[in-house]
Amino acid sequence: xxxxxxxxxxxxxxxxxxxxxxxxxxxxxxxxxxxxxxxxxxxxxxxxxxxxxxxxxxxxxxxxxxxxxxxxxxxxxxxxxxxxxxxxxxxxxxxxxxxxxxxxxxxxxxxxxxxxxxxxxxxxxxxxxxxxxxxxxxxxxxxxxxxxxxxxxxxxxxxxxxxxxxxxxxxxxxxxxxxxxxxxxxxxxxxxxxxxxxxxxxxxxxxxxxxxxxxxxxxxxxxxxxxxxxxxxxxxxxxxxxxxxxxxxxxxxxxxxxxxxxxxxxxxxxxxxxxxxxxxxxxxxxxxxxxxxxx
Amino acid sequence: xxxxxxxxxxxxxxxxxxxxxxxxxxxxxxxxxxxxxxxxxxxxxxxxxxxxxxxxxxxxxxxxxxxxxxxxxxxxxxxxxxxxxxxxxxxxxxxxxxxxxxxxxxxxxxxxxxxxxxxxxxxxxxxxxxxxxxxxxxxxxxxxxxxxxxxxxxxxxxxxxxxxxxxxxxxxxxxxxxxxxxxxxxxxxxxxxxxxxxxxxxxxxxxxxxxxxxxxxxxxxxxxxxxxxxxxxxxxxxxxxxxxxxxxxxxxxxxxxxxxxxxxxxxxxxxxxxxxxxxxxxxx
Numbered sequence: 001x002x003x004x005x006x007x008x009x010x011x012x013x014x015x016x017x018x019x020x021x022x023x024x025x026x027x028x029x030x031x032x033x034x035x036x037x038x039x040x041x042x043x044x045x046x047x048x049x050x051x052x053x054x055x056x057x058x059x060x061x062x063x064x065x066x067x068x069x070x071x072x073x074x075x076x077x078x079x080x081x082x083x084x085x086x087x088x089x090x091x092x093x094x095x096x097x098x099x100x101x102x103x104x105x106x107x108x109x110x111x112x113x114x115x116x117x118x119x120x121x122x123x124x125x126x127x128x129x130x131x132x133x134x135x136x137x138x139x140x141x142x143x144x145x146x147x148x149x150x151x152x153x154x155x156x157x158x159x160x161x162x163x164x165x166x167x168x169x170x171x172x173x174x175x176x177x178x179x180x181x182x183x184x185x186x187x188x189x190x191x192x193x194x195x196x197x198x199x200x201x202x203x204x205x206x207x208x209x210x211x212x213x214x215x216x217x218x219x220x221x222x223x224x225x226x227x228x229x230x231x232x233x234x235x236x237x238x239x240x241x242x243x244x245x246x247x248x249x250x251x252x253x254x255x256x257x258x259x260x261x262x263x264x265x266x267x268x269x270x271x272x273x274x275x276x277x278x279x280x281x282x283x284x285x286x287x288x289x290x291x292x293x294x295x
Numbered sequence: 296x297x298x299x300x301x302x303x304x305x306x307x308x309x310x311x312x313x314x315x316x317x318x319x320x321x322x323x324x325x326x327x328x329x330x331x332x333x334x335x336x337x338x339x340x341x342x343x344x345x346x347x348x349x350x351x352x353x354x355x356x357x358x359x360x361x362x363x364x365x366x367x368x369x370x371x372x373x374x375x376x377x378x379x380x381x382x383x384x385x386x387x388x389x390x391x392x393x394x395x396x397x398x399x400x401x402x403x404x405x406x407x408x409x410x411x412x413x414x415x416x417x418x419x420x421x422x423x424x425x426x427x428x429x430x431x432x433x434x435x436x437x438x439x440x441x442x443x444x445x446x447x448x449x450x451x452x453x454x455x456x457x458x459x460x461x462x463x464x465x466x467x468x469x470x471x472x473x474x475x476x477x478x479x480x481x482x483x484x485x486x487x488x489x490x491x492x493x494x495x496x497x498x499x500x501x502x503x504x505x506x507x508x509x510x511x512x513x514x515x516x517x518x519x520x521x522x523x524x525x526x527x528x529x530x531x532x533x534x535x536x537x538x539x540x541x542x543x544x545x546x547x548x549x550x551x552x553x554x555x556x557x558x559x560x561x562x563x564x565x566x567x568x569x570x571x572x573x574x575x576x577x578x579x
Contacts, residue, residue: 013472014471014472017379018387023442028403030415092311097315100311100312101315115322115561118561121500123329125533127329130536130546219408221533224533248410248413252506253506257422266418273411277403280405283402
């Protein structure tokens, strides 16, 4: 029996596409492999607990110390404050776009959100440096305007598109029947939004928040430029800090390849990778659960 | 009782509306401020000349060229791989578990912090494969980073091609590959182009991934091969604004470079979004 050439061709294309389709998984694996390859040798010099809970980061002194706890704290503090600002604002925008805005206003706000999402982070960092920092410095009478609050402000702004657009999807996919039932019981629009629509969209909103927070933790240029760069525990809202990402970016260029310092920076990369990986898995789980609910 | 609820509703809606408009004002203020401050730096020379006087004057031509080269290089990597991945997931894949795992991989890749991509590029491309700090290493790093964007947009575009098109083609005796190549891809083209534009915009604007893989503070010549290091717009802004002794003196150059970068990224993104918008309207 003679098999037509184009059928063989079709079969080969399918196999080829399957192999190329696996590339994302391969890349993810390679990222993990190379981070661990370059990061794990640190453990020959420093124990895990000294690394994570060590209070001093002096990588280049004669008696180098590689404690990243101040950097972790800085990342957590910046992320927390940025989220406190971005989450309520983003949900308000999402509610406005999904439930209140007229079609024309929606057509204005949507592109605005997309534009914010597309602004390069180095530009936002630059704006934080040259505009927000001097303002904060003179308004609050600070030593420097490059500090935790400034970084959180800029990062909060950057997180808005992620959180708002995913929340908006979740809110607009709430079935009309739920809202109608609420109206039928005598609730007005505001009560319906607060007690019916938003709670029904909650798992989608959580997905949005987790993805937004994960972006904030991983953002580099903004914190590198505006967080101040002091590797100390954050003392106040206005103290200069040095989050994990900015520490890698600031030091990698001057670090000799293969030194303990080099391995320590990759170990910080492992930490970041694991944190964002966990966040993404949770977001993925939540969004699948939420899709299931509507079917 | 009824009136109280109405007043609460009125206040809540006004607050929500104000908060939503706040963000538009902030965006306009930010872009407006940068454009106002940097407008004077823009001139023909700014686009066409090399930096002069230890970066204190002259133009940013090499940074523009470098950014274009990096965009081009990353596109060569990400466009074919991204489109093929999306086609596989949408047109060929039958096993839902495989699809789920690949999707999980794509989502996680999209969530990897940009500086971690930089570390990855440094260890794999720059050191292990010995490409050095080069256009090649930077393009590969950026290509990997922008892969999820192309995959997502292409998948969305493929979903908009009606199933009946495929059935009609298959019923005429075409193979699946012929159907994809002649029917599905041409119909999904605007959506795929959206993904291409968005990913180019992303590559142009990223700084952290190229810091250790491609970017140079200053390159006296234009790059001669893929193994040369290059200047790039985002890195140029970062370096001028944070390093050296002339931070104040070069302010106008920083603003000017920021305007060029914003214009480039916005141009790519709006082209992509307009294509997507038109595609969606056509389907309605």
